[in-house]
Amino acid sequence: MGAESSPKIAIVDESPIRAAILEEGLREAGYTEVVRISEMQSLLSRIYALDPDVIVIDLENPSRDILEQMFQVSRAVRRPIAMFVDQSDTASIQASVDAGVSAYIVDGLKKERLKPILDLCISRFNAFSRLQDELDRTKSALEERKVIDRAKGILMKLKGLTEEEAYVLLRSTAMREKKKIGEIAQSILTASELLK
Amino acid sequence: MKETLQIGFIPLIDAAALLVAVDKGFTAAEGLDVTLVREVSWSNVRDKLNIGLLDAAHLLAPVAIASSLGLGHIKVPIVAPFNLGLNGNAITVSSALYAAIMAEIDGDPFDPLATATALSRVVASRRKNGAEPLTFGMTFPFSTHNYQLRFWMAAGGVDPDEDVRLVVLPPPFMADSIAGGQVDGFCVGAPWNSIAVDRGVGRILHFGSDILQRAAEKVLAIRQGWSAKNPQIVDALVRAAQRAAEFIEEPQNLIEVARILARAEYVGVDADLILRTLEGRLKISADGTVRETRRYLLLGRQDAPRPDPVQAAWLYAQMVRWGQAKMSHDALQTAQAVFRPDLYDRALGVVRKPAAVSHPVGAFAGPAFDAEDVEGHLAFFPIGRQRLR
Numbered sequence: 268m269g270a271e272s273s274p275k276i277a278i279v280d281e282s283p284i285r286a287a288i289l290e291e292g293l294r295e296a297g298y299t300e301v302v303r304i305s306e307m308q309s310l311l312s313r314i315y316a317l318d319p320d321v322i323v324i325d326l327e328n329p330s331r332d333i334l335e336q337m338f339q340v341s342r343a344v345r346r347p348i349a350m351f352v353d354q355s356d357t358a359s360i361q362a363s364v365d366a367g368v369s370a371y372i373v374d375g376l377k378k379e380r381l382k383p384i385l386d387l388c389i390s391r392f393n394a395f396s397r398l399q400d401e402l403d404r405t406k407s408a409l410e411e412r413k414v415i416d417r418a419k420g421i422l423m424k425l426k427g428l429t430e431e432e433a434y435v436l437l438r439s440t441a442m443r444e445k446k447k448i449g450e451i452a453q454s455i456l457t458a459s460e461l462l463k
Numbered sequence: 464m465k466e467t468l469q470i471g472f473i474p475l476i477d478a479a480a481l482l483v484a485v486d487k488g489f490t491a492a493e494g495l496d497v498t499l500v501r502e503v504s505w506s507n508v509r510d511k512l513n514i515g516l517l518d519a520a521h522l523l524a525p526v527a528i529a530s531s532l533g534l535g536h537i538k539v540p541i542v543a544p545f546n547l548g549l550n551g552n553a554i555t556v557s558s559a560l561y562a563a564i565m566a567e568i569d570g571d572p573f574d575p576l577a578t579a580t581a582l583s584r585v586v587a588s589r590r591k592n593g594a595e596p597l598t599f600g601m602t603f604p605f606s607t608h609n610y611q612l613r614f615w616m617a618a619g620g621v622d623p624d625e626d627v628r629l630v631v632l633p634p635p636f637m638a639d640s641i642a643g644g645q646v647d648g649f650c651v652g653a654p655w656n657s658i659a660v661d662r663g664v665g666r667i668l669h670f671g672s673d674i675l676q677r678a679a680e681k682v683l684a685i686r687q688g689w690s691a692k693n694p695q696i697v698d699a700l701v702r703a704a705q706r707a708a709e710f711i712e713e714p715q716n717l718i719e720v721a722r723i724l725a726r727a728e729y730v731g732v733d734a735d736l737i738l739r740t741l742e743g744r745l746k747i748s749a750d751g752t753v754r755e756t757r758r759y760l761l762l763g764r765q766d767a768p769r770p771d772p773v774q775a776a777w778l779y780a781q782m783v784r785w786g787q788a789k790m791s792h793d794a795l796q797t798a799q800a801v802f803r804p805d806l807y808d809r810a811l812g813v814v815r816k817p818a819a820v821s822h823p824v825g826a827f828a829g830p831a832f833d834a835e836d837v838e839g840h841l842a843f844f845p846i847g848r849q850r851l852r
Contacts, residue, residue, distance in 0.1 A: 309645065329503040329633035329636070331507065333632065334506075360510060364507075367521045377812060453619050
């Protein structure tokens, strides 16, 4: 951080997990003054009270438009705020919008001091969405296994098959119809529900 | 080969022409494979359009101009070959503020000059009593909502920067904020005024069309560079949007349109409420009072889809009046050149005589707007931050 003191960073994010991941990353990198804001009611007055140097906000947050107001010169704004980019820095916007995060700097903070903060936010946001994807995939794999187990159960009961035979029947049907085993299993569940 | 396009929108009723064009297959019929991207903030729409993540977008008309002038953000020239809607906003106030205005009013409660004058009396008496200034919500610094609210109150002698607080609020938060007392009123587009009225927390004081007879609200925005490189795609998109706008205006299609828009992936509110909005038949008060006007929201009729550079000049004049932009003839020309009736005509194969159609802005106060004399126009208004020299 050098001789300059750590800038005060406000994280505006309604996802508590992602905000925690971000805060942890910033602290590890030596930024000691990090505050999370998850309550969107009276966001501006929270921000004025905190008086941060940098505001980081996720792009799924409708409150982003509220921050845009702070670009305006008005009585309500004590320190003007700028988007982190200048005209030449479209690569930074691209990377941050892709990751789903945006940052605003408050007048007074040097732009080059923002860059490492933003890079860190981008990589943490990307890491978070990878984590989320993985979680979703695991979840749907688990769901599929449950569906297959139930379909096997139905086949075993109706056709007097062993578990092994029931699975073979599901698999061969799936291959013949060029579908996934999960889809065939789901249609068995649907059919049995209808025929109840 | 099909052209694939990503088009962004905010869940509002004035995205109708775009949503219907895609949903009814009008874009597909033009050889376009459109993916609609629902966004949560105007900042997102602007940024994603600017950097090319979106090819086109449903955008606040003043944001298209601000982006082309580099106001408030990076400068990216935008063109608007199609106007998605005129009007459609309303000013809603809390029951308490409505009562206060009605206690002071001298004249017709539907006359914006009468209500604005009454508002100035309410403001003065609050100041005398040491009460907090009134707070009004609007959707974005560069929005018609901001300008209509300011135009209205300033006509009655209220300085929007000194006498009240104006705050940006995302539309879905408006009803909660008026219910919670964080704001005393707001200006927002459909369906959000009706939602506040239906919840019994607000009363519609004015339709946007009381303030201005015609106000360009949302445009179909495209990056200028991309538009120049892809004229066929722009033409195809304009034709599909025009077909949708005409479809929406057919009375027998209204219910179908309302049902399409009501779907969760589009606007996601009650179809009946959308139908009332499309018909310009709005419940203005919790007691069930209905007010009806054909001007409330113009989508396909009265030449609404054709971009009108006079509208762009009016919006630029508001940016100057409220200190967002400096007066300059170059900037005025740039602003007007964002609205492209020539692209609209080209796409539809219409040949028009110059100045064949001219629609006045029709503001309730001040001299008739003259796009050739913006400075003279602005000099008329005593309240404002205009820097004309």
